[in-house]
Amino acid sequence: MMFHLVQNGLLLFVASLSVVFAEVKLGGMESWGFNGVRSGMVSMMSPSKLKIRGFDYSGEGPAVWFMVGKEDDPYNEEFAELKGTIIADENGSCDKLARYRNENIMLTTPEGMNFTDFDYLAVFCTRFNHNFGFIELKRDAQFGQDEIAAYADEKRPKQCPQDPDNDEEEEDKVEEEKEEEDKEEEDEEEDDNKRKRKKSFVASPKFAPIAPSATK
Ligand SMILES: *[C@@H]1O[C@H](CO)[C@@H](O)[C@H](O)[C@H]1NC(C)=O
Numbered sequence: 001m002m003f004h005l006v007q008n009g010l011l012l013f014v015a016s017l018s019v020v021f022a023e024v025k026l027g028g029m030e031s032w033g034f035n036g037v038r039s040g041m042v043s044m045m046s047p048s049k050l051k052i053r054g055f056d057y058s059g060e061g062p063a064v065w066f067m068v069g070k071e072d073d074p075y076n077e078e079f080a081e082l083k084g085t086i087i088a089d090e091n092g093s094c095d096k097l098a099r100y101r102n103e104n105i106m107l108t109t110p111e112g113m114n115f116t117d118f119d120y121l122a123v124f125c126t127r128f129n130h131n132f133g134f135i136e137l138k139r140d141a142q143f144g145q146d147e148i149a150a151y152a153d154e155k156r157p158k159q160c161p162q163d164p165d166n167d168e169e170e171e172d173k174v175e176e177e178k179e180e181e182d183k184e185e186e187d188e189e190e191d192d193n194k195r196k197r198k199k200s201f202v203a204s205p206k207f208a209p210i211a212p213s214a215t216k
């Protein structure tokens, strides 16, 4: 009897633990050590949440983002043209990745995407097609009811530009050109107004300038 009570209590305890700590463990990130990329345990916490523990990256890559992609990409090679989707960092920013020092971070997929739709997450430099590190995701990951329920309420980051390195330069250029055009327009308007003011000044007999000779 006593034994049964203890056993049932233990089972209940274990069952509740498995609900609280439901996560799909993927192992540590694979990497080549370039720019110090490495991680501790990476886990899928829900269809849209990926936890990376103890993440390290020097921040020295010129155009590096988290990218998720599919199995036809050679994501386990250091130099490879990965055609995945860039996703926001743990704060929902699409800026290139800065330095991480042994940090625990949680990545979230944007609306309409789940980590379970992809085969890898990489830390990828789009400028040099340099794969700094990757982890294989599990499409068949199963989550508890709590995680699925929480999924609907999760705040999602925006979708990131997909060629941010080039887009940035392109945007800057467009911005600069626009500024120049605006300035030219402003200058023209200014000149126009000046001309108009001058004209009306001269044209209006009320304000006709008094010739210097007339004052003498
Ligand atoms: C994210 O936000 C935290 C807390 O504000 C901050 O410490 C961290 O540097 C941010 N990370 C990035 C990549 O901006």
Ligand SMILES: *[C@@H]1O[C@H](CO)[C@@H](O)[C@H](O)[C@H]1NC(C)=O
Pocket (backbone or CB within 6 Å): 047, 112, 113, 114, 117, 148, 151
């Ligand atoms: C993501 O996963 C959730 C929970 O399983 C599901 O309801 C949703 O339809 C999925 N979204 C996409 C875009 O696959």
